[in-house]
Amino acid sequence: MRPTLPRQRPRPTGAGAPPPPRRLRNGLRLLRAAAWVVTVAGWAPVMSILVCAVLARLSHCEVTEAAVQPCPVAGFRLGALLYRLGVFGWTFLASWPMALAAGPLWLLVALVAARLNRGHGVSRRRPR
DSSP, X not given: OOOOOOOOOOOOOGGGSOOOOXXXXXXXXXXXXXXXXXXXXXXXXXXXXXXXXXXHHHHTOOOOSXXXXXXXXXXXXXXXXXXXXXXXXXXXXXXXXXXXXXXXHHHHHHHHHHHXXXXXXXXXXXXX
């Protein structure tokens, strides 16, 4: 005859479930922070090119990579700023792996968050 094991109580689900441990929540915060850093660092060169193009178009200025072009707008000289924004776009050649890694990293964040929050929302049981 086999010995019987004591029955375990089922874990509560829904609003009565205990929250996940603090170390797991802190790990999720760290993972989210890393995802933000990777996203911003990966896509910053592309954003700088877009900002440069929009500012140059609105101020009717010419932007070249050869030299700073004069671009006075309302008493401010924007030529150097536009030049720097345009040249900063070349760093995308080095940062594109981070930009591509941002998507799977955010997917991982979503999966970990869903796993930690499982059973902490509204109960999905049908009423009887």
